[in-house]
Amino acid sequence: MSNLEIRDLHVSVETEQGTKQILRGVDLSIGEGETHAIMGPNGSGKSTLAYAIAGHPKYTVESGSVKLDGEEVLTMTVDERARAGLFLAMQYPVEIPGVSVSNFLRTAKTAIDGTAPPIRGWIKDLDSSMSQLRMDKSFRERNVNEGFSGGEKKRNEILQLELLKPKFAVLDETDSGLDVDALKIVSEGVNRAKANTGLGILLITHYNRILKYIQPDFVHVFVAGKVVEQGGPELAVRLENEGYDRFLSNVNVGS
Amino acid sequence: MSAAVSANTGLIETEQHGLKAHSDGGDAYVPVQSRAERFTSTSVDDFEKVTGFELEWKLTPVSRIASLTEGELDGSAPATTLPEGVPGVAASWVDRSDARIGTAGAPEERASANAWSSFEKALAIDVSGEELHEYRVIRSGLGHVNRAAHTVITAAPFSQGLVILSNSGDAQLSENVEIVVGEQAQLTVVTVQEWTDESNHLASHFARVGRDARLRHIVISLGGGVVRVNPSIHLVETGADGSAFGAYFADAGQHLEQRVYIDHVAAQTKSRVKYKGALQGATARSVWVGDVLIGPHATGTDSYEENRNLVLSEGPRADSIPNLEIETGDIQGAGHASSTGRFDDEQLFYLQSRGIPEDEARRLVVRGFLAEIVAQIGSEQVESELSAAIEAELTRAQGI
Numbered sequence: 001m002s003n004l005e006i007r008d009l010h011v012s013v014e015t016e017q018g019t020k021q022i023l024r025g026v027d028l029s030i031g032e033g034e035t036h037a038i039m040g041p042n043g044s045g046k047s048t049l050a051y052a053i054a055g056h057p058k059y060t061v062e063s064g065s066v067k068l069d070g071e072e073v074l075t076m077t078v079d080e081r082a083r084a085g086l087f088l089a090m091q092y093p094v095e096i097p098g099v100s101v102s103n104f105l106r107t108a109k110t111a112i113d114g115t116a117p118p119i120r121g122w123i124k125d126l127d128s129s130m131s132q133l134r135m136d137k138s139f140r141e142r143n144v145n146e147g148f149s150g151g152e153k154k155r156n157e158i159l160q161l162e163l164l165k166p167k168f169a170v171l172d173e174t175d176s177g178l179d180v181d182a183l184k185i186v187s188e189g190v191n192r193a194k195a196n197t198g199l200g201i202l203l204i205t206h207y208n209r210i211l212k213y214i215q216p217d218f219v220h221v222f223v224a225g226k227v228v229e230q231g232g233p234e235l236a237v238r239l240e241n242e243g244y245d246r247f248l249s250n251v252n253v254g255s
Numbered sequence: 256m257s258a259a260v261s262a263n264t265g266l267i268e269t270e271q272h273g274l275k276a277h278s279d280g281g282d283a284y285v286p287v288q289s290r291a292e293r294f295t296s297t298s299v300d301d302f303e304k305v306t307g308f309e310l311e312w313k314l315t316p317v318s319r320i321a322s323l324t325e326g327e328l329d330g331s332a333p334a335t336t337l338p339e340g341v342p343g344v345a346a347s348w349v350d351r352s353d354a355r356i357g358t359a360g361a362p363e364e365r366a367s368a369n370a371w372s373s374f375e376k377a378l379a380i381d382v383s384g385e386e387l388h389e390y391r392v393i394r395s396g397l398g399h400v401n402r403a404a405h406t407v408i409t410a411a412p413f414s415q416g417l418v419i420l421s422n423s424g425d426a427q428l429s430e431n432v433e434i435v436v437g438e439q440a441q442l443t444v445v446t447v448q449e450w451t452d453e454s455n456h457l458a459s460h461f462a463r464v465g466r467d468a469r470l471r472h473i474v475i476s477l478g479g480g481v482v483r484v485n486p487s488i489h490l491v492e493t494g495a496d497g498s499a500f501g502a503y504f505a506d507a508g509q510h511l512e513q514r515v516y517i518d519h520v521a522a523q524t525k526s527r528v529k530y531k532g533a534l535q536g537a538t539a540r541s542v543w544v545g546d547v548l549i550g551p552h553a554t555g556t557d558s559y560e561e562n563r564n565l566v567l568s569e570g571p572r573a574d575s576i577p578n579l580e581i582e583t584g585d586i587q588g589a590g591h592a593s594s595t596g597r598f599d600d601e602q603l604f605y606l607q608s609r610g611i612p613e614d615e616a617r618r619l620v621v622r623g624f625l626a627e628i629v630a631q632i633g634s635e636q637v638e639s640e641l642s643a644a645i646e647a648e649l650t651r652a653q654g655i
Contacts, residue, residue, distance in 0.1 A: 054608050057600065082610035094605040098623025108609035109618065143623070160609060 002032040002069055002085070002167045004200060007234040009064035011045075011052045019060075022048040024225035026064070028202075030168060033194065037211055037236060040222030041244045046204045047091065049222070050172040053202075054088040055081050068168065083112055085167030089157040089174050096144040101156065102126070105146045105163060112164050129162045133189050150177040158189035161199075166202040169193070175210035186215030208240035223247045277649040289580055290516060290548045295361040299372040302365035313366045314542045314574055316510055319481050320455050323429040324366045328373040328403035330401055333428070335378065343384015344416060346392075348376040350522040354528040355379055359433035360461025360487055367459040370429040373403035378409045382416030382442060383426075389634050391419040402512070404430035408444060412437035412465070418632055423449040423478070434462035436470045438492070443471040445632050449644060450479035452508065460486040464524075467494035473631055474501040474530075476511045477644055483512040488522035490553075499528045502628035504648045505571065507536025514544040517560070519553035528560035531628050533621050535652040537570030541561045543573075549581045549589060557587040565624055567617075567652065618649045 011023035022045045030036050040046050052059045053066055055078040066073040073081055078238055096104065105126065110116045117125075122249075130139065133155045145153050154174055171190065175183055191214060193199045203214060211233065219235040220227045221244075228247055229235065296302065305324040307317040317324065332348050349355070356377055362368040380390065408418050414437070436442045450456060456479050464470045474484045488497040503511040517526040532541045545560040564573040577591040598620060606616035622645060628643045 054604075056604055077613070078604060078607035079610050079612050079616075082608055088608050090608075092607070094599075095603045096602055096605070096620065096623055098626040099619055104609075104619075107615070108606075109613065111610040111615070157480075164609065216653055 002198075002200065004030040004168045004202075005065070005067040006053070007065045007067075009049075009066065010054065010062040011048055012060050013048070014060070014136050016242065020239065021062075022059075022225050023052065023193055028072050028220065030200045030202060032167070034218065035194070035214060035216045036218045036220060037203045037205060037216035038220050039205060039208075039236060039239055041248065042206065044222045045225040046222050047172055048225075050088055050170045050202075050204055053081075053086065053170055065080050079111065082164075082166070082189060087161055087164060087166035087169040089154075089161060089169060089171045091173040093145045093153045093157055095146045097146055099144050100141050101144055102140040105160065108160065108228045111218060118160055125163060129159055129189075132192070132245060133159055134185055135159065138201060151179070151182040153181065154178060154186050155189070158186050158193075162189055165197050165254070166199065168202065170202045170204065172204050173206065174203075174205065175205055183210060184213055190214055195252075208236050211236050223248060272476065289548065290546045290578070291419040291518070293363050295363050296368055297357065297361050297371045299365060299369040302368050303392060305365050315483060315512060316481060317533065319510070320366070322370060322401045323427060323455060323457050326401050326430075326522070328429060329400050330373040330375040330403045332376040332378070333394060333402055333404050334396045336395070336556065338391055340585040341388050343386065343388055343414065344380065344382050344389075344390040344418075346380045349379045349422035350376065353377060353379065355408075355409060355435070356405070356433070359407070359435050359463045362431065362459060363487075364459075366429045367431055370405065370431050370457075374405040374431075377407055380406065380418060381411070382409065382414050382418065382440070383411040385413055385416040387414060387417060389417045389419065391421060391634075391637070393421045394426070395422075395424040397424060397428060399425055400429060401427045402429070404428060405433075405482075407433040409433070409435045410437055410440035410442040410444070410468075412440055414440045415442070416440075417443045418445070419632075419637055420444075420446040421449075421637075422447060422456070424454075425451050426454045426512065428455070428460075429457045432458060432460040434460060434472075436462065436464045436468040438466045439468055440465070441469045443473065443633060445473040445475065445634075446484060447637070447639070447641065448474075448476040448479050448484070449484065452480055454479045455481045455484070458484045462486065462488045462497070464488065464490050464492070464495035464497050466492035468492075469496040471498045471500070471631065473560060473628070474499075475511055475629065475641060476501070476503040476513070477641075477648060479509065479511070481510045481512075483514075485514040485516070486650050487516040488518065488526070488603060489520060490526065491520045493521045494523050494526045495521060498526065499530075500628050500631045501530035501531075501532075502625045503532040503541055504625065504645060505532065505534045505536075505539040505541045506648065506652065507538045509542045510542075512542040514542075514546070515560070516546045517548070517558060519542070519546075519547070519549045519556045521556065522553055523555045524553060525556065526558040526560075530561070531563045531565075531625055531627065532573060533565045533567060533625060534571035534573055535567040537568070539571040541571075542574045543576070545577045545591065547577075547579050547589065547591070549583060549586055551582045554583050554585040555587055556589070559588065559590045561592045563593075563624075565621060566595060567621065568598055601607075602616045618646075621649055622646065
C-alpha cells in the first residue's frame with residue numbers, strides 16, 4: 001500500500017516585503033486510493049501546499065518532511081518527484097510554444113516509465129483518454145496549452161494524469177473556471193484514474209461543487225497555513241452552508 | 256549576463272525627429288535620414304572603406320570580414336548544385352548584361368557593392384509553374400577563396416514556387432540575391448546557413464513584390480563565423496504581401512546578424528516580420544535590426560514586426576532594434592515587439608513536474624521556440640534536416 005506522509009511542514013516564500021511564512025506545520029497522511037479534500041478560504045496556503053509538494057523553486061521549505069512510501073520527497077528535484085509517482089494538476093497550466101501535445105505527452109511518458117511506450121498501445125491509450133475527456137484529436141498537434149480555453153487546459157491536465165499514472169495526485173483548484181459539463185467530464189477522468197490505478201488524491205478546492213462528482217473520503221479545513229479541522233464528507237456540506245467564518249474569527253488571513 | 260537590448264522607434268508625421276537641433280546641443284549631428292534616403296550604388300568605389308563606425312556596420316565585427324568588404328573577390332560562378340527536372344522552374348548562369356539584373360534593388364553598403372562590382376556570372380532562377388514545386392540550390396564546396404556571387408530569382412505572374420538556398424561547408428562569400436515577384440505570384444525564398452565556424456558570409460537580398468503577390472522570405476542561420484543576411488523587401492504595388500521570418504542559433508564565437516527592411520511603397524500592402532534567436536556561450540552574438548517604412552502613398556497598410564531572443568547562458572549579447580517610420584496617417588496597423596530574456600522558469604517547472612529532466616526540458620523549450628519559424632518553410636525534408644541540426648546545436652551546447 002502506497003502512502004504519502006506530510007509531517008509538520010513549514011514553507012515560506014520571498015516577497016518584496018521580505019520572507020513570508022505560509023505553511024505553519026501541516027500534517028496529512030494519504031493512503032492509496034484515498035481522496036482527501038483540502039478546503040479553505042483564499043490565502044490560507046492551499047496552493048502553496050500543492051506547489052511545495054511538487055517542488056516549485058519559488059517556495060522554501062523551512063522544516064518538516066514529505067515522504068512517499070517512506071522516501072523523503074523534499075530532497076528530490078522536481079522531475080525526480082514526478083518520476084517517484086507524484087503529479088500536480090495545475091490551476092494555471094503554462095503554455096509551451098512550439099511543443100505539440102503529442103510530443104510533450106510522449107516525452108513525459110518516456111521520462112516517467114524510463115522507456116518509450118510501444119507506439120501502438122500508446123496511440124490507443126491516448127485516443128481513448130482523449131475521447132473520454134471529449135478532446136478532439138486535433139489537440140494532439142496543437143502546442144501545449146497555447147490558445148487553450150480554461151476548460152481545455154484543465155482537461156489537458158487530467159489527460160496527463162490518466163496517461164502518466166502517478167501514485168498520488170494533487171489537484172489544485174481543478175474545478176475553478178469550469179462550467180458544469182466540463183466539471184463532470186474532468187471529474188469522471190479523475191475517478192477513472194483512481195479506479196484504474198488506485199490513485200491517492202489531494203483535492204484542493206474552495207468550493208463544495210466538485211465534491212459532488214469526486215467523493216472525498218476525508219475533508220480537511222485549511223486556515224492560515226495549517227489543518228484546523230478534519231472530518232468526513234459531511235464536513236464539506238457543513239462548510240458549504242456555514243462558510244469559513246467560524247474558523248476565521250481569530251485569524252487575519254494572509255498575515 | 257550582458258544581454259543588451261535597445262529599441263528606438265521614430266514616428267514621422269510632419270518632420271523627422273532629430274532634424275531640429277535640441278535646445279541644449281548647439282549644432283546637432285543628424286546621423287541618418289529616412290531609410291528611403293539611403294545612398295545606393297552598384298559600384299564598390301562609390302563607398303568609403305568600412306571602418307566600423309558606420310550606422311550600417313557599427314554592430315558588426317568588421318575586422319573579421321575586411322577581406323569581403325575591402326579585398327578583391329573571385330567573381331566566377333561558384334560551385335553550385337542545381338536540381339534537375341523540377342517542373343515549372345528553370346535556372347541558368349547569365350552574363351552581367353542580363354536584363355533581369357538590377358531589377359529588384361541596389362547595394363546600400365560596401366560589401367554588397369563589392370560583390371556587385373565583382374561577379375562575372377549570375378545564377379538566374381525563373382519560376383513559372385502555377386503548381387508549387389520545391390527547388391533546392393546547394394552550395395557546399397565554396398572553399399576558402401574570397402568570393403562574390405549574384406542570384407536573381409524571378410516568379411512569373413500567377414506562378415508559385417519554393418526556392419531554397421542551402422549553404423554549408425567552407426565559404427568566404429559576399430553576395431547579392433535579387434527576388435522579383437510578379438503579379439499574384441506566391442513565392443517562398445529560404446536561405447539556410449550551416450557554414451563551418453571559419454566561414455564568413457555577407458548577403459543582401461533585394462525583393463520587389465508586385466500587385467496582389469506574396470513573398471515569404473525565411474533566413475535560418477546556424478553555422479558560420481560572421482553571418483550577415485539582410486533582406487530588403489519592397490512592396491511596390493497594391494495588395495503586395497511580404498513576410499520575413501528568421502531563426503538563428505549563435506554559439507560561442509559566432510556573430511549572426513540580420514537587418515530586415517520592409518518598404519511599404521504601395522497602398523493596401525501587408526507585412527509580417529518574425530525573427531527568433533537562441534544564444535549560447537559567453538561570446539555568442541546576434542544582431543537584429545528591423546526597419547519598416549510606410550511611405551506617403553502606402554495607405555491602408557498593415558504591418559507588424561517582432562524579434563525574440565532566448566539567452567541560454569551567461570555572457571551572450573543580443574541586439575534587437577526595431578525602427579518604424581510612418582509617413583501617412585491612414586494605415587490599418589503598425590506594431591513592433593522585441594524581447595530578450597532567459598528561460599521561462601514556469602515552463603521548465605511545468606515540464607519537470609511531468610518527469611522530464613531539466614536538461615531535456617530546456618532542449619524541448621528551445622526546440623519549440625525555434626520550431627515555429629522552421630515550420631514556416633513548407634518543405635518536410637528541409638524542416639526535418641533543420642530540426643536535426645538544431646538538435647545537434649542543443650546537444651553540443653554545454654549546460655542546457
